[in-house]
Amino acid sequence: MSEANRKMKWQQEGAENPLNGNTALCEAALDVFSTYSFGEASLNDIIKAAGMNKGSFYYRFYDKMDLYLSLFQRLSIEKLKLFEQYDDTNTEDDFFTSIRKKAILGIRFARKEPRYTALSRRFLTEELSFRETVIDVFGGVTENVLLRMVEEAQAKGQVRHDISVQMMAEVFAILLERIDKVITPAMDDDEVLIKIDELITVLRDGTAVE
Amino acid sequence: MSEANRKMKWQQEGAENPLNGNTALCEAALDVFSTYSFGEASLNDIIKAAGMNKGSFYYRFYDKMDLYLSLFQRLSIEKLKLFEQYDDTNTEDDFFTSIRKKAILGIRFARKEPRYTALSRRFLTEELSFRETVIDVFGGVTENVLLRMVEEAQAKGQVRHDISVQMMAEVFAILLERIDKVITPAMDDDEVLIKIDELITVLRDGTAVE
DNA sequence: CCCCTTCTTGACCAACTGGTTTAATCGCGC
DNA sequence: GCGCGATTAAACCAGTTGGTCAAGAAGGGG
Numbered sequence: 001m002s003e004a005n006r007k008m009k010w011q012q013e014g015a016e017n018p019l020n021g022n023t024a025l026c027e028a029a030l031d032v033f034s035t036y037s038f039g040e041a042s043l044n045d046i047i048k049a050a051g052m053n054k055g056s057f058y059y060r061f062y063d064k065m066d067l068y069l070s071l072f073q074r075l076s077i078e079k080l081k082l083f084e085q086y087d088d089t090n091t092e093d094d095f096f097t098s099i100r101k102k103a104i105l106g107i108r109f110a111r112k113e114p115r116y117t118a119l120s121r122r123f124l125t126e127e128l129s130f131r132e133t134v135i136d137v138f139g140g141v142t143e144n145v146l147l148r149m150v151e152e153a154q155a156k157g158q159v160r161h162d163i164s165v166q167m168m169a170e171v172f173a174i175l176l177e178r179i180d181k182v183i184t185p186a187m188d189d190d191e192v193l194i195k196i197d198e199l200i201t202v203l204r205d206g207t208a209v210e
Numbered sequence: 211m212s213e214a215n216r217k218m219k220w221q222q223e224g225a226e227n228p229l230n231g232n233t234a235l236c237e238a239a240l241d242v243f244s245t246y247s248f249g250e251a252s253l254n255d256i257i258k259a260a261g262m263n264k265g266s267f268y269y270r271f272y273d274k275m276d277l278y279l280s281l282f283q284r285l286s287i288e289k290l291k292l293f294e295q296y297d298d299t300n301t302e303d304d305f306f307t308s309i310r311k312k313a314i315l316g317i318r319f320a321r322k323e324p325r326y327t328a329l330s331r332r333f334l335t336e337e338l339s340f341r342e343t344v345i346d347v348f349g350g351v352t353e354n355v356l357l358r359m360v361e362e363a364q365a366k367g368q369v370r371h372d373i374s375v376q377m378m379a380e381v382f383a384i385l386l387e388r389i390d391k392v393i394t395p396a397m398d399d400d401e402v403l404i405k406i407d408e409l410i411t412v413l414r415d416g417t418a419v420e
Numbered sequence: 421c422c423c424c425t426t427c428t429t430g431a432c433c434a435a436c437t438g439g440t441t442t443a444a445t446c447g448c449g450c
Numbered sequence: 451g452c453g454c455g456a457t458t459a460a461a462c463c464a465g466t467t468g469g470t471c472a473a474g475a476a477g478g479g480g
Binding site for chain 2: 035036037039040096121122125127157158159160161162163164167168170171173174175177178181182195198199201202203204205206207208209210
């Protein structure tokens with residue numbers, strides 16, 4: 001790849017993801033990047049695991065970061081595709097039903113591709129400069145949709161008024177982010193639904209005796 | 211240091227922490243280990259920042275891991291000292307009051323030494339083998355005290371019975387672990403108390419309208 | 421003054437990192 | 451067969467890593 005600006009490449013519309021059609025590399029990169037931080041992840045290992053040659057890698061990718069961004073984009077698209085199954089803007093679902101449905105979708109994706117969960121959680125502990133580079137390319141994809149949901153729910157009188165929406169949104173965000181601690185891979189679908197309902201109940205009605 | 215088994219050293223009673231009296235090294239290590247993962251953290255950088263010589267370092271420490279463990283131990287002791295201020299075994303505090311007091315202590319420590327919070331959170335995303343090594347030396351220091359608290363509270367009829375104690379304990383654990391997302395360094399002590407009370411209220415009574 | 425232990429110094433090591441380069445080769449359209 | 455882009459292999463680079471080592475300094479006790 002030429003000296004073209006990295007950001008440019010990712011803003012081009014027609015530019016195709018160089019990972020497409022190379023499942024071996026995709027798998028290897030996902031394995032390594034979900035296990036190690038960006039700095040610790042060995043590009044040599046990835047290339048070797050993918051049965052690829054270093055020369056061909058650098059023929060297609062600008063550098064290690066380019067591979068990371070390619071992977072990130074692929075996974076983001078896959079996740080987006082899954083979440084498009086449920087658009088709550090035009091339903092009559094109340095707040096907690098909405099949250100429940102979104103949680104189920106999130107868990108379904110996390111169980112299908114647990115390495116993605118590991119990767120995105122690992123991303124949060126990367127160096128600031130690294131995170132900035134990624135965010136600079138992809139933009140703030142993670143705009144806080146939860147805050148707006150809670151605000152709307154409060155306006156509709158579905159959540160309490162004596163607690164700030166920020167606090168409630170943050171509580172939901174934290175629990176959704178770490179939901180894998182409560183939904184383990186060993187559970188079957190029925191158990192998962194039970195656990196989600198328990199969690200929603202706690203968030204809705206609290207833990208104190210009625 | 212001799213070839214002595216690393217685990218041995220840490221199980222010896224009299225063995226003094228080689229970090230004691232070397233605040234420069236302690237600070238440098240805390241800076242680096244809280245910013246980078248163990249693998250990415252550069253021992254050379256730490257030594258340089260501490261104004262130390264490599265030879266002298268290896269005269270006192272077995273290896274990089276030895277330094278990490280020394281730091282870990284020092285911080286654990288400091289945290290323990292702080293938490294000894296409140297022992298709830300002989301108070302009449304109910305469950306939620308107990309949780310509240312513990313949260314306040316936790317936040318006080320996290321605000322005094324934010325790098326410790328960063329370090330212990332980073333620890334959770336380290337490689338499995340690394341975590342095992344550390345746990346092997348220090349033992350499961352993090353035994354689940356929350357689960358026992360919730361069980362006891364349920365027996366006393368202070369928390370609901372239609373939700374599993376595991377779920378409730380996990381929810382508390384997750385939120386306590388990420389409490390820094392809701393308590394920011396910019397807040398003064400009064401604001402912190404308000405936020406904690408909000409959080410406890412949510413956990414006790416939920417987010418739905420009464 | 422010497423001896424001995426404790427500590428310091430900086431050169432040195434092999435291994436590995438991400439990345440480059442060059443030249444040979446493969447495979448497909450024309 | 452020719453041309454050309456894609457791919458391979460290998461050597462190579464400078465820089466960094468964690469870790470070693472032998473020589474010497476420091477300093478106190480005899």
